[in-house]
Amino acid sequence: MSIGNSPEDDRPSVDPSPEDxxxxxxxxxxxxxxxxxxxxxxxxxxxxxxxxxxxxxxxxxxxxxxxxxxxxxxxxxxxxxxxxxxxxxxxxxxxxHGGRPAPTPAAPLFEAERIRPERGRPNWTAAMVAAIVAVIGFVGFTLFNGDDGNKDNHVAEGPAPQQKPTPTKPATTKPTNPKPDPSDSAIAAVPKDKVTVKLSVLDDKSWISAKSHNGKLLFDGTLLKGESKTFQDDERVDLILGNAGAIELYVNGKKVEDQFETGQVERLSYTKGDPEVG
The missing domain is CATH 1.10.260.40 (lambda repressor-like DNA-binding domains)
Incomplete structure (x- = not known):
């Protein structure tokens, strides 16, 4: 019987991976x-x-x-x-964890504010015009009926002397001041002495936190797809974007062109002037 190496001794040794x-x-x-x-x-x-x-x-x-x-x-x-x-x-x-995950809906940490439409105010101008038309119609109807009664009396009593018509002054109307055309967007008329930030969620949803320069909390919650928020401060607006890739951002009336990734958390601060200044 010969003594030799066992098959297990011939197996190559496995070096541990550097990643281990x-x-x-x-x-x-x-x-x-x-x-x-x-x-x-x-x-x-x-x-x-x-x-x-x-x-x-x-x-x-x-x-x-x-x-x-x-x-x-x-x-x-x-x-x-x-x-x-x-x-x-x-x-x-x-x-x-099995590779980079596909975009998933963000966890609903807070209920987004419900944007309620404002109730329509009554149109007082139209009501006043309608009332004036009604009064003029009533006066004209009364005068017309009065003229018919006078004609009946003239037939019975004889021709009445003709009266010279009193000259009437033409009615003058004050020119109305033309109303300024509304701007295409409210963000286009931002005040220059403040910093204005507008956020719009294009898809999915995103958790937003916004603070003023003195640390006052302006908003802390989740915006759903299609919802927007606008923040203003005298000096600076600090932002935390939970899902930055889903957000369209305007600062002082100008769109921020930074390409944020889906699911990326961004901490941003903006001041008065161009977005580059912020």
């Missing part, structure tokens, strides 16, 4: 945060991602994000806050 040695997404974000000297509270304040969600992401728990779209947005925002390149981290998340 890389830390998890949560561990990588946590290490970058600690290296940057930041606390979880400071990361939450700078990214507007709630503290429990930051803790959960650092533990590789993405169930509290509200879906893959928001999870990718939170990961990208936190990575930027801790000075970490967000693209490889997001790519790692996509690889761990």
């Amino acid at each position: 040695d890389r830390p998890s997404i949560g561990r990588a974000l946590q290490q970058a945060r600690i290296a940057a000297g930041l606390t979880v509270d400071e990361v939450s304040s700078s990214t507007r991602v709630r503290i429990p969600i930051v803790h959960a992401i650092e533990q590789d728990d993405f169930s509290r994000c509200g879906g893959d779209v928001y999870a990718r947005g939170h990961i990208r925002t936190i990575a930027r806050a801790v000075a970490l390149d967000p693209d490889p981290v997001v790519a790692q998340y996509d690889a761990d």
Whole structure:
């Protein structure tokens, strides 16, 4: 009986993949945060991602994000806050969760405001014109009947002396001031001493947060497809867009041409002047 190597000894050894040695997404974000000297509270304040969600992401728990779209947005925002390149981290998340997800409806965090149409005001001008026409018709009818009665008396009593008609002055009408034509869009007449921001949701829906320069909350909720919101402030308007790719943005009457991605979370600030100034 010969002693030799077993077949198992002839199998090639498998070196571990370099990707297996890389830390998890949560561990990588946590290490970058600690290296940057930041606390979880400071990361939450700078990214507007709630503290429990930051803790959960650092533990590789993405169930509290509200879906893959928001999870990718939170990961990208936190990575930027801790000075970490967000693209490889997001790519790692996509690889761990079956690839980049298709756009999905955003989670309804808040009920959007219901835009109620204003009640139509009564048209007093038309009512006054109708009343004047009725009065003129009544006076004319009374005078016409009075003339018929006088004709009957003239036949019975004889011809009445002719009276010279009193000259009447032609009625003068005051020229009406022409009304200015309405502008094509209300956003085209924005005041120059304020900053005006208009948001319109073209498709899907998006969570919006807007604040004034002194931190006053102007709006915090979800806009549905086809809905719009306009915000004004004396100095600055700060925005957080939850699903920026679904939004059309106008600043001080000019359209912002930035191409935002679907599901991307954007933090923006605009001041008076052109969008580039903001």
